């Protein structure tokens with residue numbers, strides 16, 4: 298069974314003279330454990346697609362099925378529950394809570410989980426170590442650099458260990474070394490079984506995934522396997 302299935306999906310913003318058709322007749326199935334990249338020119342619909350997959354927005358027409366469950370007509374509460382349990386977001390505009398320490402920010406997705414404090418701590422330190430931010434744990438966001446803030450946001454996204462990780466230009470604002478480390482981390486999480494979808498402008502990032510979906514003008518114009526860094530046309 299596909300973990301994500303989109304059928305004849307359309308997304309229209311606005312109406313009448315102000316209408317923008319952002320997605321047209323999207324048909325896409327993603328299997329559990331895939332590592333997928335999405336590329337396309339600016340305005341082609343990548344973020345719209347990721348937002349719908351991430352239950353941050355809903356389609357205008359067509360069907361979205363996530364883990365066998367149809368995502369339409371759900372209440373805000375149900376949508377937010379799905380977002381908190383099934384999906385992790387690594388997005389560029391990473392809002393950290395300014396009055397919370399780095400540790401507390403990363404802890405947020407775990408607050409309402411039924412998990413022992415010691416187990417939470419172990420997970421938080423694990424991702425802090427992976428992202429090289431352990432020594433910042435007691436600092437507030439305004440006392441660390443932009444790149445460090447982004448790494449805190451990434452740790453916060455990953456600590457919930459959701460099944461599906463959605464990343465929108467995850468390496469865009471990072472220096473090359475940190476960007477590479479983040480990609481390696483995403484790939485290792487994929488090896489552990491997570492389904493990962495990365496929107497990127499960077500062909501080198503796409504080449505590290507297993508499947509490349511190309512969007513243009515709201516439509517899928519390519520869907521190819523990537524093997525050993527090569528797109529199979």
Ligand SMILES: Nc1ncnc2c1ncn2[C@@H]1O[C@H](COP(=O)(O)OP(=O)(O)OP(=O)(O)O)[C@@H](O)[C@H]1O
Nearest residue numbers: 310311317319337338339340341342343344345346
């Ligand atoms: N909230 C919105 N209201 C109206 N139109 C929107 C909205 N969000 C996106 N659009 C339009 O929908 C189309 C697809 O936008 P989207 O942001 O999904 O593209 P994208 O491929 O992610 O672009 P980029 O690479 O520049 O981020 C564009 O024409 C955009 O102007």
